[in-house]
Amino acid sequence: MGCLRLSFIVIILAVGAGWYFRSTEDVRVKEILNTVLKLTPKPIVDLFQPAEDDSHDAKKQEKVTDNEVKSTSRIFSKQDLWDNYRGGDGSKGVYLAFFGKVFDVSKGKEHYGPGGGYHFFAGRDGTKGFVTGDFSDEGLTDDIDGMDSKLMIGFDDWIQFYSSTYTYVGTVIGQFYDENGKPTEALKNANKLIAEAKQAKKQQDEENKILPMCNSESSAAKGSRVWCSTKSGGVERSWVGVPRQYHPPGANSPRCACVRTNGKPSYGADDGKNRGDLGNPYLREYDNCHSTSDSCVIKQPK
Structure with a gap:
């Protein structure tokens, strides 16, 4: 009877140690603990099994996602985009920038590549032209100062489109992001104007119903x-x-x-x-x- 009690105590200690050291990297220790756990009745194992922490898993997943974004995100100069990402011979791909964010649009090369109907957007940030319809070199710019505030709401639709359709690869140094990839005051002001334009549009829609x-x-x-x-x-x-x-x-x-x-x-x-x-x-x-x-x-x- 004493031996049985001793064996029971040993098993309990082993199971407890197994859960305590479950994150160890020592392969030999893991093998021993796994063997003990297999021989231990499940009711005893369950006594020592901690409740699952969903918030921990979510944070871990969030951390991985952030790391993946950081590892793939790049900071481009305007010259780099223009010289290397317009889809021509020797090009590294077809990229465009919108509101300072660079997207890989290579899967839409028939539209954005050479000969495509929207090739003028490739290799640069032509934010202003997306809502003004001015596709000249002067119109395809990231400088939106002085734009009619009513046009600002159109930017929001394009942001949603590119974010959901194409792969984000980084930022371009210009009006909206600095050389460290940080948002500029111009971007913050633009986002504020977009929010105001959306609110005005909502009020206009309500007024049109009346x-x-x-x-x-x-x-x-x-x-x-x-x-x-x-x-x-x-x-x-x-x-x-x-x-x-x-x-x-x-x-x-x-x-x-x-x-x-x-x-x-x-x-x-x-x-x-x-x-x-x-x-x-x-x-x-x-x-x-x-x-x-x-x-x-x-x-x-x-």
């Missing part, structure tokens, strides 16, 4: 006309509305909006008049058009 754009047509024979329907402005709804000139603060010029004529107002307090949004102070009726008409001729035919 005051949808009018349908319009224009010809020499019929003149110019605007009108409302239950689908005008691409907004399906139960009401038609009446055309009004809408000129909110900050807008360069008015646009035609279809305005709901009954119910509570979308903005401000309810005055109880059941006039929908007709009381909006930024609305004006079209000349020579009846206030309740859903169609207005804004320019007579010649």
